[in-house]
Amino acid sequence: MYVIKTSNISPQNTHNGQFMQQTISYTGNKYSAIEPDYTAMIRPAQLRRMGKCIRMGTGSALPILQDEDKLDGIILGSSEGGLEDCIKFLIQIVDYNEGTLTPTNFVQSTPNALAGNLAIMSKNKSYNTTHVHRGLAFENALLDALLLFDEQKAETLLVGNVDEISEYNFNIETKADQYKKEEISSDELLNSQTSGTVCGEGSSMFLLSSKPTNAVAQIVDVSHICYPQKEEIIAFTNTFLSKNGLIPADIDSVIVGRNGDCKTDFWYDLVCDEMFKTQNLYSFKNLVGEYPTASAFATYFACNLVAGKKAPKASIIHECTVPKTILIYNHFKGEQHGLILVKQSQL
Amino acid sequence: MDIYVTGLGCISPLGFNVEENHLQLKTERDGLVKSKYLESKYKSEKFFGEVKMDTSSLLQKVNIPNKKGLTRTDALAFIAFDEAIHHAGLLKKDINDSSTAFISASTVGGMCLTDELYRDSNLHGKNSEYAQSYNCAAHTLRITKEYQLKGFTNTINTACSSSANAIMIGMKLIRTGRAKRAIVGGVDSLAKYTVNGFNALQILTDKKCTPFDVAREGLNLGEAAAYIVLEAEDVCIGKTKYAKILGAGNTNDAYHASAMSETADGVTACILEAIADSKISKEAINYINAHGTGTQNNDQVELTGFHNVFANIPPFSSTKSYTGHTLGAAGSLEAVYSILSIVNNEMYPSLRVTNAIPDCHKMLVMQYTNDIEINTVLSNSYGFGGNCTSLIFSDI
Amino acid sequence: MDKEQLKKELINHIITYLNLSDYTPEEITADMPLFGDAGLELDSIDSLELIVMMEREYGVKLTNPTEGRKILIDVNSMADFIIANKK
Numbered sequence: 001m002y003v004i005k006t007s008n009i010s011p012q013n014t015h016n017g018q019f020m021q022q023t024i025s026y027t028g029n030k031y032s033a034i035e036p037d038y039t040a041m042i043r044p045a046q047l048r049r050m051g052k053c054i055r056m057g058t059g060s061a062l063p064i065l066q067d068e069d070k071l072d073g074i075i076l077g078s079s080e081g082g083l084e085d086c087i088k089f090l091i092q093i094v095d096y097n098e099g100t101l102t103p104t105n106f107v108q109s110t111p112n113a114l115a116g117n118l119a120i121m122s123k124n125k126s127y128n129t130t131h132v133h134r135g136l137a138f139e140n141a142l143l144d145a146l147l148l149f150d151e152q153k154a155e156t157l158l159v160g161n162v163d164e165i166s167e168y169n170f171n172i173e174t175k176a177d178q179y180k181k182e183e184i185s186s187d188e189l190l191n192s193q194t195s196g197t198v199c200g201e202g203s204s205m206f207l208l209s210s211k212p213t214n215a216v217a218q219i220v221d222v223s224h225i226c227y228p229q230k231e232e233i234i235a236f237t238n239t240f241l242s243k244n245g246l247i248p249a250d251i252d253s254v255i256v257g258r259n260g261d262c263k264t265d266f267w268y269d270l271v272c273d274e275m276f277k278t279q280n281l282y283s284f285k286n287l288v289g290e291y292p293t294a295s296a297f298a299t300y301f302a303c304n305l306v307a308g309k310k311a312p313k314a315s316i317i318h319e320c321t322v323p324k325t326i327l328i329y330n331h332f333k334g335e336q337h338g339l340i341l342v343k344q345s346q347l
Numbered sequence: 348m349d350i351y352v353t354g355l356g357c358i359s360p361l362g363f364n365v366e367e368n369h370l371q372l373k374t375e376r377d378g379l380v381k382s383k384y385l386e387s388k389y390k391s392e393k394f395f396g397e398v399k400m401d402t403s404s405l406l407q408k409v410n411i412p413n414k415k416g417l418t419r420t421d422a423l424a425f426i427a428f429d430e431a432i433h434h435a436g437l438l439k440k441d442i443n444d445s446s447t448a449f450i451s452a453s454t455v456g457g458m459c460l461t462d463e464l465y466r467d468s469n470l471h472g473k474n475s476e477y478a479q480s481y482n483c484a485a486h487t488l489r490i491t492k493e494y495q496l497k498g499f500t501n502t503i504n505t506a507c508s509s510s511a512n513a514i515m516i517g518m519k520l521i522r523t524g525r526a527k528r529a530i531v532g533g534v535d536s537l538a539k540y541t542v543n544g545f546n547a548l549q550i551l552t553d554k555k556c557t558p559f560d561v562a563r564e565g566l567n568l569g570e571a572a573a574y575i576v577l578e579a580e581d582v583c584i585g586k587t588k589y590a591k592i593l594g595a596g597n598t599n600d601a602y603h604a605s606a607m608s609e610t611a612d613g614v615t616a617c618i619l620e621a622i623a624d625s626k627i628s629k630e631a632i633n634y635i636n637a638h639g640t641g642t643q644n645n646d647q648v649e650l651t652g653f654h655n656v657f658a659n660i661p662p663f664s665s666t667k668s669y670t671g672h673t674l675g676a677a678g679s680l681e682a683v684y685s686i687l688s689i690v691n692n693e694m695y696p697s698l699r700v701t702n703a704i705p706d707c708h709k710m711l712v713m714q715y716t717n718d719i720e721i722n723t724v725l726s727n728s729y730g731f732g733g734n735c736t737s738l739i740f741s742d743i
Numbered sequence: 744m745d746k747e748q749l750k751k752e753l754i755n756h757i758i759t760y761l762n763l764s765d766y767t768p769e770e771i772t773a774d775m776p777l778f779g780d781a782g783l784e785l786d787s788i789d790s791l792e793l794i795v796m797m798e799r800e801y802g803v804k805l806t807n808p809t810e811g812r813k814i815l816i817d818v819n820s821m822a823d824f825i826i827a828n829k830k
């Protein structure tokens with residue numbers, strides 16, 4: 001399947017297209033998204049009910065939806081959906097002792113609220129799904145799109161992700177030692193020798209098509225595995241490549257989800273040391289932080305690279321050639337591992 | 348290539364396994380009660396489709412060594428999953444094969460522990476053992492880990508159509524050759540969170556629900572887990588087969604966040620798409636397991652959809668009158684019931700209907716029926732956010 | 744309570760509860776329809792929010808949704824209902 005257009009809201013200046021030229025550094029363990037002025041695109045009557053998650057997702061999707069009147073589906077991946085709304089409703093339950101409660105937070109808190117909202121805003125009555133498989137929610141959204149294209153049930157689809165930093169999620173994960181205790185600059189994050197990472201958020205949206213016309217990139221395939229043994233991950237990666245008629249040497253670039261957590265970054269070394277020693281190597285979580293659907297940002301980044309844009313310095317671990325065939329390898333907490341294969345679109 | 352249903356598993360207000368569920372369905376006995384185990388001030392005010400066992404006893408039925416952090420949702424999922432794979436006679440090597448997919452669904456996840464989530468998320472004391480259990484995918488990942496599943500895994504949340512979509516995705520993975528086998532379904536347990544959410548929307552009735560009755564006043568919430576095993580023709584040769592999955596439709600009503608359009612746009616398109624995807628004629632459908640929640644809005648709109656699609660609507664009923672609305676589990680639980688209909692040539696009624704909506708055209712099934720042949724069943728699921736899914740199963 | 748004062752208060756509560764950030768209190772008049780294409784263009788979820796607002800702020804309960812349609816016409820009708828039912 002082919003990527004015709006991308007749109008993005010992230011802790012980098014992606015909403016205005018400046019990201020590849022200039023990156024922003026962060027300190028601390030929260031990388032918050034830079035949100036555009038939504039009032040220009042979302043009616044106040046609609047904006048007033050949106051929590052951050054829905055706002056970001058809508059803001060990211062609208063530039064694509066606005067120009068596209070014939071979409072065959074909306075497919076999203078989100079681990080948590082509007083968690084902020086969810087906990088707001090929870091607090092209402094406790095504060096008012098299950099009395100008369102306002103339903104807006106409840107309705108907005110379901111992870112499928114964004115896809116439903118986008119359908120209403122664009123009057124799109126076609127296929128509509130939301131995948132919530134935590135660290136593989138976006139990979140599954142891509143897989144869903146592949147299935148539709150395989151069966152020739154769709155020609156164009158909107159596929160994307162959203163996850164927000166919510167105070168509450170951040171609290172739970174902080175206590176579970178998911179985030180670094182020390183203040184560290186994003187420029188140093190990947191060299192960190194301590195456990196934990198930094199928290200990020202964002203929404204990437206892709207207009208996908210079954211045809212290559214006007215494509216910026218091709219998403220060839222996607223796969224995933226949960227709880228692999230160390231030796232399994234190499235075999236799994238090899239199987240994925242060979243299923244697509246490739247060997248490791250055919251891959252010229254790898255984008256890894258390295259996040260500075262000394263407990264789990266070894267997975268990336270394992271795969272790269274064994275299979276991709278000389279390839280270009282890029283990172284992205286030092287730019288946008290860690291979140292369950294962060295691989296959507298990596299996909300956005302890969303699309304930009306194969307479209308010929310130069311990688312920002314902060315993302316380069318090692319670069320020696322022009323990226324044309326990119327493998328994205330990302331895992332979430334060392335438990336859920338995903339592979340996405342992105343290629344330059346044949347003109 | 349045909350895709351067969353080779354195993355069923357469910358736990359619901361009607362019983363702890365498929366056989367117990369079937370008996371209750373046949374004998375027209377609902378599972379709606381004043382709640383015994385829910386921690387909510389509404390537990391004795393409303394009726395609930397509650398699984399008749401406390402959480403720690405349910406956990407004793409879960410056959411894994413380490414049960415730390417397991418919630419009621421997880422327990423229900425494990426029990427139904429285990430029944431389904433045993434019913435299908437799957438061997439360990441089948442389960443661990445990378446061509447076996449596991450697609451689940453949930454809307455509540457571990458939020459059945461509403462109070463624990465409140466404490467954990469507001470930094471009250473140390474994290475509870477459930478800190479990683481709240482997410483909708485928690486049960487899927489726990490099962491994936493314990494059973495060492497290596498193929499595609501996924502969790503879907505499209506509100507009340509979630510597990511119908513899990514079944515659809517599993518079917519597509521097999522159709523496109525990306526999997527040979529898929530264990531598909533979903534789970535949800537009763538939670539203070541959802542009880543208060545639905546109550547705030549004023550769609551819970553204080554009585555037992557009466558889907559498709561003129562005087563229906565709303566829905567009852569329920570809890571359940573249900574999984575079915577789908578297998579490609581070439582990997583289930585010689586095995587007992589219960590039904591075929593023919594096709595699915597998925598649309599969005601694109602009308603309102605929590606109500607359906609009077610014109611039933613989403614419902615109509617969804618059924619039509621399922622019929623087209625199944626490559627059958629409309630007339631082939633001889634029974635509909637309706638979404639039928641018992642709210643004014645849903646039942647009327649769904650019926651409008653039937654009339655939009657069918658010149659003569661087939662017999663239909665809502666088994667939510669037995670189980671209440673089991674949310675993320677409803678689609679797969681009703682898929683199990685639809686398959687039981689096919690296997691046994693039975694229709695399970697909408698219970699307690701005294702005055703059916705006039706334009707039902709007498710097709711609302713109001714008592715247990717086993718004297719007509721059921722070959723092809725349509726099962727509908729609709730959710731907040733406008734999500735519509737229809738599945739079609741047939742005899743083998 | 745003075746009805747004019749109550750109406751002013753109600754308008755402020757409506758803005759807060761429904762997060763109508765694009766309106767100032769002056770822009771909402773007491774006879775402006777709450778629902779429908781003219782006026783505030785509120786929907787069914789908003790009506791539930793308004794019912795909660797009346798209960799929390801004024802202690803008046805409105806349990807029957809059909810009754811709600813007669814009361815939630817505009818700020819005038821809401822004020823009348825509150826004055827008639829406030830204990």
